[in-house]
Amino acid sequence: MQMALASEVSGVSPATLYSVAASGGxxxxxLAGRTLVDTASLKALIASRQAWTPSNRGAAARAKRSEVARMSLR
Structure with a gap:
């Protein structure tokens, strides 16, 4: 599979795919001067994905801004 198609299918950039390949994933x-992605290994990579869990960074940043604003009003 061509790199552009593999990028589109997986939803990540070609640079990310090259990085994953460099780490062995x-x-x-x-083939004929083109870099191709092994379809079976791409399917395995997609199947090994981790579930997304939200972080609390946004809530922590808002709380900190509120605290700073309250302190400046005193």
Whole structure:
């Protein structure tokens, strides 16, 4: 599968796919000067995804801004 299609299918950039391949999580090969993604390894990568969980960074930042605003009014 061509890199652009693999990027579109997986929802991540080609740079991210190259990074994952460099760490051993994805198989790439060359054919006629083009970098291709091994379809089975891309399917395995997508299947191994982790569930998204929201962080509390936004709430913590809002609380800190509120605290700073309250302190400046005193």
């Amino acid at each position: 994805l198989k790439l090969f060359k």
